[in-house]
Amino acid sequence: MASIHAKLKQIDEWLRNRLRYCIWHDWKKLERKRKNLIRLGVPQAQTYARSRTRMGGWAVAQSPILGTTITLSRLRRKGYESMLDYYTKFKPGIQ
Template sequence: MAWESVRANGGSSLDEWLRSRIRMVTWKRWKRIRTRFENLKKAGVSEEQAWMWANTRKGYWRTAHSPILTKALSNERFKRAGYLSFSECYSAK
């Protein structure tokens, strides 16, 4: 059933979900406010925005979809880290 949706849209929706999940798990791993703040600053987020988002009370999944975390953990960063997308693998066949 899941592979039918991959075939239908080339895996893009599955890619989106997986990237969101990776962002969520990464945010969850940065447990402490200080760790979140420092990692967001390292990723190029301004100090003010990093402090605001490091102290957020929003849930993990909602924060994974935030513009700040999407910028900090971008798709290009995932490619550099070696994550392959399903759509690229599917189109390579």
């Protein structure tokens, strides 16, 4: 039980980063990235530099740029259910 719990937690972290990467990649243009960061609550003074970062998409997904804006609660509102929550809801009974 403990090993599956740890593994699902690890997969969930990777999957959330992948979702953030896909969102960042979907925004494509610099101006769209800036506007969407403003919509997510980043102060306007910081959005210019953050939208034009030279980091790759995967690095941005793991950085505070998206980690603090595209949070787990926002992903849940859009329909994401973590694998760990799903497993604990439907796990087979221990006999």
